[in-house]
Amino acid sequence: MPSALILIADGTEEMEFTITYDTLVRAGVSCTSAYVAAADAASQNKTSPPCATGSRGINILPDQQFSPQAAAAANYDLLVIPGGAKGAETIATNSPVQHLVREYLKENKYVGMICAGSMAAKTAGLPKQPLTSHPSVKAQLEGDFEYSEEPVVVSGKLVTSRGPGTAFPFALTLVELLCGKEKRGEVAGPMVFPPGTFA
Amino acid sequence: MPSALILIADGTEEMEFTITYDTLVRAGVSCTSAYVAAADAASQNKTSPPCATGSRGINILPDQQFSPQAAAAANYDLLVIPGGAKGAETIATNSPVQHLVREYLKENKYVGMICAGSMAAKTAGLPKQPLTSHPSVKAQLEGDFEYSEEPVVVSGKLVTSRGPGTAFPFALTLVELLCGKEKRGEVAGPMVFPPGTFA
Numbered sequence: 001m002p003s004a005l006i007l008i009a010d011g012t013e014e015m016e017f018t019i020t021y022d023t024l025v026r027a028g029v030s031c032t033s034a035y036v037a038a039a040d041a042a043s044q045n046k047t048s049p050p051c052a053t054g055s056r057g058i059n060i061l062p063d064q065q066f067s068p069q070a071a072a073a074a075n076y077d078l079l080v081i082p083g084g085a086k087g088a089e090t091i092a093t094n095s096p097v098q099h100l101v102r103e104y105l106k107e108n109k110y111v112g113m114i115c116a117g118s119m120a121a122k123t124a125g126l127p128k129q130p131l132t133s134h135p136s137v138k139a140q141l142e143g144d145f146e147y148s149e150e151p152v153v154v155s156g157k158l159v160t161s162r163g164p165g166t167a168f169p170f171a172l173t174l175v176e177l178l179c180g181k182e183k184r185g186e187v188a189g190p191m192v193f194p195p196g197t198f199a
Numbered sequence: 200m201p202s203a204l205i206l207i208a209d210g211t212e213e214m215e216f217t218i219t220y221d222t223l224v225r226a227g228v229s230c231t232s233a234y235v236a237a238a239d240a241a242s243q244n245k246t247s248p249p250c251a252t253g254s255r256g257i258n259i260l261p262d263q264q265f266s267p268q269a270a271a272a273a274n275y276d277l278l279v280i281p282g283g284a285k286g287a288e289t290i291a292t293n294s295p296v297q298h299l300v301r302e303y304l305k306e307n308k309y310v311g312m313i314c315a316g317s318m319a320a321k322t323a324g325l326p327k328q329p330l331t332s333h334p335s336v337k338a339q340l341e342g343d344f345e346y347s348e349e350p351v352v353v354s355g356k357l358v359t360s361r362g363p364g365t366a367f368p369f370a371l372t373l374v375e376l377l378c379g380k381e382k383r384g385e386v387a388g389p390m391v392f393p394p395g396t397f398a
Contacts (some may be wrong), residue, residue, distance in 0.1 A: 018217040018257060022363070025255040033257075051260050056224040058217060058232075059260035061250050134391065151393040164221070165367070165392030192333065193364030194350040197396045 002178040003030040004078040005071055007097065008062050010038060011086025014054030015164040016114050020080055023171035026187045027179050029078075034071060035062040036097065038090040055084035068096040073107040077178060083115020083134055083163065092120040101126070105157055110177060114161040114170050121145065121158065129155040134163045168193070201377040202229040203277040204270055206296065207261050209237060210285025213253030214363040215313050219279055222370035225386045226378050228277075233270060234261040235296065237289040254283035267295035272306040276377060282314020282333055282362065291319040300325070304356055309376060313360040313369050320344065320357065328354040333362045367392070 006021050021031050035052055051059040064070070071079070079100060081091050091097055101124035104111045113120055118133035122144055131145040132153045141147060151166040152159065152173045159177070161170035168191075176184040205220050220230050234251055250258040263269070270278070278299060280290050290296055300323035303310045312319055317332030321343055330344040331352045340346060350365040351358065351372045358376065360369035367390075375383040 013221075014217050015214075015221050018213050019363075021257055022212075022214050022253070022255040031256070054221070056221040057230070058220055061258035061260060134389075136389075151391075163389065163391035164218075165387070165390040165396070168364070169393065188364070190333075190335075190362065191364040192350075192362035194368065194396075197364070197393075 001028055001030050002077045003075070004032070004080060005076040006031060006033045006080040006082070007036050007066065007091050008033050008052045008060065008082065009036045009087040009090040010053050011055050011084050011090065012052055012082050013084030013087065013115055013164060014056060014058045014060060016082040016084070016117075016167045017054070017060065019167040020082065020112070020114070020171045020174070023168070023175060023187060027175040027183050029175070029178060032064065032076075033060075033062040034064050034066040036066045036091050036094055039093075052087075055087065068100065071100055073100070073104045073109045076109065078110040078112060078174060079104045080112040080174075081114070081117035081120045083117045085116050085136070088116035088119055091117065092123045098124040108157060110157045110159060110174065112159045112161075112170065112174055114167060115163045118160045121160070126158070129158065131155065131158070131160045132162055133160060200227055200229050201276045202274070203231070203279060204275040205230060205232045205279040205281070206235050206265065206290050207232050207251045207259065207281065208235045208286040208289040209252050210254050210283050210289065211251055211281050212283030212286065212314055212363060213255060213257040213259060215281040215283070215316075215366045216253070216259065218366040219281065219311070219313070219370045219373070222367070222374060222386060226374040226382050228374070228377060231263065231275075232259075232261040233263050233265040235265045235290050235293055238292075251286075254286065267299065270299055272299070272303045272308045275308065277309040277311060277373060278303045279311040279373075280313070280316035280319045282316045284315050284335070287315035287318055290316065291322045297323040307356060309356045309358060309373065311358045311360075311369065311373055313366060314362045317359045320359070325357070328357065330354065330357070330359045331361055332359060
């Protein structure tokens with residue numbers, strides 16, 4: 001069974017987190033969420049594992065605290081970094097996360113980034129390649145990457161996307177890459193997308 | 200500022216809950232989530248407020264425990280019942296919730312139901328009118344309602360929808376009804392839907 005580690009922090013966009021996690025679970029992917037604490041004291045002092053307060057106020061209890069050892073590329077097939085300005089900043093500026101992004105790609109594992117989460121491609125120092133992101137961080141990324149405005153961009157093992165509105169095609173693309181095209185169809189069917197969208 | 204009460208239970212479809220709550224918050228709607236306990240002892244004995252464990256294992260901490268008094272139609276402009284088979288069953292078979300559904304509509308407030316959440320229209324004994332739901336509960340509803348397969352069905356103040364794949368148009372329709380068409384566009388823009396979808 002494929003497995004995925006999905007990072008979450010205070011300020012994570014809760015739709016991007018939830019749509020990705022839930023859709024992967026529907027495909028039979030074993031999902032684990034891990035809370036990345038911000039550098040400030042308030043976040044560090046939260047109970048363990050603390051609830052992450054999303055960008056629009058929904059409180060989500062992660063499966064575990066983030067630990068670089070547990071998060072190693074040997075343990076998962078996919079690492080996901082969701083958006084939400086504040087959450088993505090916390091995750092993308094975390095030095096062990098930056099190391100993990102490079103390690104996953106080096107070990108030929110998938111890395112998914114959506115919305116402002118794509119900033120982690122820059123902070124991890126990834127080489128110039130096709131990438132997309134939320135329009136709000138385009139200016140910070142277009143110099144270092146072959147910037148695209150497609151809903152989902154697959155560049156080798158790096159999969160990037162744009163925002164909540166592209167979270168379903170992002171998650172379904174990850175399903176297809178990990179589990180095959182047939183599984184994508186099996187998962188999309190019961191989700192009842194309007195005719196002509198996504199599936 | 201319009202306000203919404205969004206019910207949640209163990210087994211609620213976490214994408215339908217999260218997309219509705221988050222999108223309404225983006226529109227400036229004051230959202231409150233309330234945990235409806237199942238009739239079994241395990242659910243009743245949870246700490247207060249307990250985390251609701253969603254249909255695909257995401258744990259969400261609701262804003263408060265459900266209380267019929269606090270949930271009264273005088274306090275909110277919209278009542279939302281999400282899907283997820285087990286969560287929808289808990290909510291739809293809850294007698295105070297059934298009373299509230301009738302009270303909201305009588306007081307000319309909105310009621311939104313999505314996926315298996317539409318079963319609450321039947322358990323509340325609403326009169327025959329246009330309605331949709333997840334296909335899995337169609338057979339239980341089509342005798343009592345004018346069953347439709349449109350992504351979102353607006354029947355007076357009752358708004359119904361089909362599943363995770365229609366949760367964005369469901370939430371954006373609620374935004375339009377509560378806050379106007381212009382606000383719907385303002386909210387949809389930064390969510391970056393692929394061209395031709397939803398917005």
